[in-house]
Amino acid sequence: MNIHEYQAKEILKKYNVPVPQGYPAFSVDEAVEAAKKLPTEVCVVKAQIHAGGRGKGGGVKIAKTKAEVKDLAEQILGMNLVTHQTGPQGKVVHKLLVEQGVDIARELYLGMVLDRGSSQFVMMASTEGGVEIEKVAAETPDKILKVWIDPGVGLQPFQARQLAFGLGMEGKQVGKAVKFMMALYKAFMANDCSLAEINPLVVTGDGDVLALDAKINFDDSALYRHPEITELRDLDEEDPLEVEASKYNLNYIKLDGNVGCMVNGAGLAMGTMDIIKLAGGEPANFLDVGGGANVETVRNGFKIILGDPNVKAILINIFGGIVRCDRVAQGVIEAVKTIDVNVPVVVRLEGTNAKEASVLLKESGMDFIVASTIEDAAEKVVGAIK
Amino acid sequence: MSVLLNKNTKVLVQGITGSEGSFHAGQMLEYNTQLVAGVTPGKGGQTFNGSVPVFNTVREAVAATGANASVIFVPPPFAADAIMEAAEAGLELIVCITEGIPAGDMVSVYDYLKDKNTHLVGPNCPGVISPGIGKMGIMPAFIHKEGHVGVISRSGTLTYEAVGQLTARGIGQSTCIGIGGDPVIGTRFIDALKLFNEDDDTHAVVMIGEIGGTAEEEAAEWIKENFKKPVVGFIAGQTAPPGRRMGHAGAIISGGQGTARDKMAVMEAAGIHVCKSPADIGKTMESVLKK
Numbered sequence: 198m199n200i201h202e203y204q205a206k207e208i209l210k211k212y213n214v215p216v217p218q219g220y221p222a223f224s225v226d227e228a229v230e231a232a233k234k235l236p237t238e239v240c241v242v243k244a245q246i247h248a249g250g251r252g253k254g255g256g257v258k259i260a261k262t263k264a265e266v267k268d269l270a271e272q273i274l275g276m277n278l279v280t281h282q283t284g285p286q287g288k289v290v291h292k293l294l295v296e297q298g299v300d301i302a303r304e305l306y307l308g309m310v311l312d313r314g315s316s317q318f319v320m321m322a323s324t325e326g327g328v329e330i331e332k333v334a335a336e337t338p339d340k341i342l343k344v345w346i347d348p349g350v351g352l353q354p355f356q357a358r359q360l361a362f363g364l365g366m367e368g369k370q371v372g373k374a375v376k377f378m379m380a381l382y383k384a385f386m387a388n389d390c391s392l393a394e395i396n397p398l399v400v401t402g403d404g405d406v407l408a409l410d411a412k413i414n415f416d417d418s419a420l421y422r423h424p425e426i427t428e429l430r431d432l433d434e435e436d437p438l439e440v441e442a443s444k445y446n447l448n449y450i451k452l453d454g455n456v457g458c459m460v461n462g463a464g465l466a467m468g469t470m471d472i473i474k475l476a477g478g479e480p481a482n483f484l485d486v487g488g489g490a491n492v493e494t495v496r497n498g499f500k501i502i503l504g505d506p507n508v509k510a511i512l513i514n515i516f517g518g519i520v521r522c523d524r525v526a527q528g529v530i531e532a533v534k535t536i537d538v539n540v541p542v543v544v545r546l547e548g549t550n551a552k553e554a555s556v557l558l559k560e561s562g563m564d565f566i567v568a569s570t571i572e573d574a575a576e577k578v579v580g581a582i583k
Numbered sequence: 584m585s586v587l588l589n590k591n592t593k594v595l596v597q598g599i600t601g602s603e604g605s606f607h608a609g610q611m612l613e614y615n616t617q618l619v620a621g622v623t624p625g626k627g628g629q630t631f632n633g634s635v636p637v638f639n640t641v642r643e644a645v646a647a648t649g650a651n652a653s654v655i656f657v658p659p660p661f662a663a664d665a666i667m668e669a670a671e672a673g674l675e676l677i678v679c680i681t682e683g684i685p686a687g688d689m690v691s692v693y694d695y696l697k698d699k700n701t702h703l704v705g706p707n708c709p710g711v712i713s714p715g716i717g718k719m720g721i722m723p724a725f726i727h728k729e730g731h732v733g734v735i736s737r738s739g740t741l742t743y744e745a746v747g748q749l750t751a752r753g754i755g756q757s758t759c760i761g762i763g764g765d766p767v768i769g770t771r772f773i774d775a776l777k778l779f780n781e782d783d784d785t786h787a788v789v790m791i792g793e794i795g796g797t798a799e800e801e802a803a804e805w806i807k808e809n810f811k812k813p814v815v816g817f818i819a820g821q822t823a824p825p826g827r828r829m830g831h832a833g834a835i836i837s838g839g840q841g842t843a844r845d846k847m848a849v850m851e852a853a854g855i856h857v858c859k860s861p862a863d864i865g866k867t868m869e870s871v872l873k874k
Contacts, residue, residue, distance in 0.1 A: 313833070316767045331839050418685045419685035450824075465743075467741075467823055470818065516747070
């Protein structure tokens with residue numbers, strides 16, 4: 198799960214990670230009020246969307262005086278912000294963060310993430326702050342310092358010192374950076390984060406160490422024990438169909454194509470998307486209806502897929518193992534009876550009782566296109582569009 | 584023969600009295616798996632299916648029945664604890680089916696298992712089946728056939744698809760291992776490949792990966808140097824967008840890493856027979872075996 202920068206900074210503050218003073222604002226008036234509370238005349242107005250690259254896209258502006266905040270807030274609120282992470286369609290800005298100006302001496306990078314190779318969390322630091330860390334990793338990987346965290350004892354101060362000295366810090370800065378890293382580690386672990394990025398981590402003219410930006414993602418599997426974090430979810434930032442699907446506990450991701458697909462199991466769902474593409478079509482979505490695939494899940498799956506106006510045909514691909522194919526077929530027939538399905542539906546059921554299932558589908562009196570193999574199904578669904 | 588699960592494997596089921604656990608324990612019995620015990624804290628003294636004794640702790644179950652392997656059907660908040668309990672009791676093989684265990688919990692489990700003599704398979708996996716011998720998991724047994732192809736996969740139903748294609752061509756399997764779709768798992772591709780390398784009855788391997796992480800790339804490098812048998816591979820998620828979690832917690836392209844294209848290229852360079860289409864896995868294995 199993603200949250201906004203202002204929410205991430207509120208969490209970090211609770212764990213004594215130093216952040217600039219700032220306030221969220223949902224309207225121009227609130228932005229003006231927020232600026233009044235700040236200690237500096239120079240203020241920063243930052244668009245709050247779930248995507249990086251906001252500065253380049255014109256979503257982060259500096260007000261030389263508090264009086265300028267009104268104009269900037271008017272410009273940014275409601276704008277359609279396009280960055281390399283939003284895609285060409287962009288995202289509408291509904292929220293702002295208004296922050297104090299900061300005297301920046303150095304811009305650094307600090308991050309923490311799960312390292313799958315070692316099955317440990319890793320803290321990373323780099324002198325190349327303010328730019329995309331993926332770029333640094335690809336072009337100059339030796340500029341990223343890493344320490345792996347022993348799950349038994351957690352991050353140790355000596356590891357934080359290694360990073361701080363590695364970043365070229367001196368004197369009192371080292372102690373401040375170590376404190377910062379230990380606090381970030383604590384916040385990360387206490388909230389079951391999957392990613393934390395402070396980019397840039399800045400050293401101010403006075404030698405303070407501060408999180409100028411903050412990005413936090415959470416492990417979805419651990420949200421059950423963090424109800425307060427679940428509440429931070431911003432539905433404005435998600436695709437409406439994906440929000441709808443999550444209400445039905447369906448795993449749905451909207452894509453750009455026109456072949457809707459409904460599959461049981463995540464791997465087979467991806468494989469089905471792949472074979473649609475190989476057959477000359479474009480998948481409209483990823484949808485895993487899970488092991489059960491009963492009338493209810495199939496009906497909800499249809500509703501979600503048909504909610505996407507681009508969909509011109511639907512492929513249902515179920516490998517019935519424990520779940521019997523004739524039951525799934527019954528579910529598909531019942532579901533289609535109760536909702537208006539106005540596009541061709543190709544059904545491929547394989548596994549337990551597959552033959553009985555295809556008889557049921559053929560005798561249902563409905564226009565299902567029954568396919569035998571996954572390849573046959575992909576060809577038929579792509580053919581149904583042309 | 585087979586790997587991991589053989590004639591000497593005596594299985595216990597943790598969470599045997601739950602709805603998932605009891606259903607699949609029944610299926611395992613039906614497949615003549617040596618299921619000797621169940622464990623559910625607080626339900627000790629009951630019997631499952633009229634014949635399988637249920638114990639409060641794994642240690643008790645091991646002492647009374649000589650069980651040496653466990654299948655775990657425990658809900659996510661308690662699953663990490665269940666894995667560690669099984670490892671502490673000295674079980675050689677632990678298969679964890681549970682989906683949705685927090686990654687932080689699994690980091691601790693992985694660390695805990697380092698000095699234990701245990702093979703953990705999963706979590707978030709369909710389990711392990713050695714056709715004709717037994718099954719520890721949720722896969723439909725009837726699609727399998729005894730034979731000489733090993734299967735290693737991060738997926739569930741996509742594995743069934745591949746196994747179905749093999750069986751339809753008369754190609755049987757030695758052991759099929761679902762290693763799981765999570766970012767932190769016990770047995771990785773390389774661990775499973777090492778087992779198949781040593782197993783004389785496995786003549787070739789199907790390896791089914793997916794987007795996310797670099798386990799397939801590492802396995803491909805290892806295969807190039809060490810693996811003596813032909814490998815057929817497939818990577819799911821060639822059309823998956825970056826930055827989105829495709830169902831499995833581990834199936835995500837992040838920071839440009841973990842794309843299907845990269846994985847397929849490295850696998851091909853290592854001499855693996857990579858299929859572009861999931862429909863070609865059986866076909867490709869058939870032609871590889873004829874060579």
